[in-house]
Amino acid sequence: MATTSLPPATDADLSRVTESLEMISPLWSVWVLMTLSAQPLRYAEVKPRLPWLHDGQLHPRLRKLTEAGLVERTQYAPRHVTYGLTERGADLIPVLTVIAAWGNTHLEKDLAVDKTTGVAGPEHIPPAQNAEDTIMLLTPRHATPILWALQARAGATSAKTVRAMAMPDHGLSAVYPPLRRLAADGLVEIRDTSDVRLSAHGRALAPVYGAVSAWAAGRPLAEAVAHPVWGQALAPSQAGPGTWITQESRLPAAASPAPAPAGPALSAQPPAARWKAGDLFSHEISARPLSPSPAGGHRR
Template identity: 55%
Template sequence: MATTGLSPAADADLARTAESLNMLAPRWSVWVLMTLSAGTMRYAEIKPRLPWLLDGQLSPRLGTLTEAGLVRRTEYNRRHVTYGLTDRGTQALPVLKTIAAWGDTYLDDYLVRNKATGKLEPAKPAPAQNIEGALALLTPRNALTILWILRERGTSSAQSLARVALPGANGADVYPRLRQLVDDGLVDRAGTAEDMPLYQLSASGQALAPVLRSVSAWAAGRPSAEADDHPVWGPDPAPSLSAPGTWLTHQPRTSAPPPAAPPAPAAWKGSDLFSHPIPSRPLTATPAGGQRR
């Protein structure tokens, strides 16, 4: 990530957090980490738990996670190789649970056709799908930077965002990402000043606070107990100048968005992220209200 106009400490924190999110973002990475949360396994034990993954998908993912320091590969001989979470991988599990809680609250349910009635009905996605959906919103280039600046400064014009997010670059580069964040429901329009539109975090954007402070602590190698002291994503939300925005795909699950962030997840216990048996295949139907990004 390029240097921003934030303070050196904030810029380093942002860069570490973005790098850690990108480490988790490649598809199926979360599924593999959650599978290994049950303990060390051989490849032949992992494969049946993720039956939809071909060897050409599972092996590279295990290799990438091993290179990232999240998975430990132990080779006893050619025919006996095991995979398990490293300490760093284990420390990521509560972070994943926090992301899953946010996704369960703010991402739309999937619509799946009922075989008996032929009608589309909401189906609760697996926690790993909620995590993947949340990461897809946070990891595009400059997305996290814009969210970070709006959290720190409350409201800002696009021009001011560009000066901080992309100093020395073409300020117009901020507009496509800002529009996408508005479409995703993480950013709201907040009136105008001097004929320029202002932007602020939406209710769902503010609710990312527990997610981003936990990722920041994990990225810095700090205990999760210290996460609440984050200087930007601490427990007190930035001031809001307008009503909360829409849900991420513009289709609310209830008549009004909740007023507060998702509750902190309960203490981690092994493979609790699998709130139900691992599906034979993740849901692929269209989410209610539109595509998950």
């Protein structure tokens, strides 16, 4: 975690949040955690649920999550091993649900035709994908410290002030690349060097950062709404314009892709907070592996 000039308590909180996001940011980690959320599974039971992952991808992910204390490997016999969530891992699932809800509301969706009704509407994105895509926006270097600094300022501020708060060990020029990346990702608005602020989508990250903060500190998730930095952010109904953030999907491309919606209202999107284990695979899964996103965020 890079040094910041935020108050010590805020800096410690930010450090825990950043480390927690980095822990679950490697590709497919969220998918594995949500796959194991209902019950422990043997490797042969996990594999068909994530068919695009080869053994060389799934085994390392299970091992890393085990080392992180989120997954528990239990060996009953030489050829009978199960993987399940630890108590810490199980406590993370509601947090991933909050993260997925932000992605469901704020990340762009293509139009898809409902096979039952024949009516075109926003495509369904699995909660695991929504959560993973959201995390990928928040984990590039300096992204989360900058977002926290802007939220702490509660309005427009200068790039120089952002650098002093979020990147005090760097020169002024170092703040511009991450700021431009966050602006391209739709989380920050840059009007000029003296007017930098969170976008509506950025302010709407309040429940995400509040939930991760509570989990990282071992506190109840209910305390997220009282977060000292993010607790005063706008409510979701006030959160922004009727447009989605444009993100590059890591889901398989449809055979006949439809054009993206011009600008549906955010309030029309159902919340993803009531995630159930069965929702993870409520879409058609491609057998081919998906491509990781480029550095600095991704487009969907």
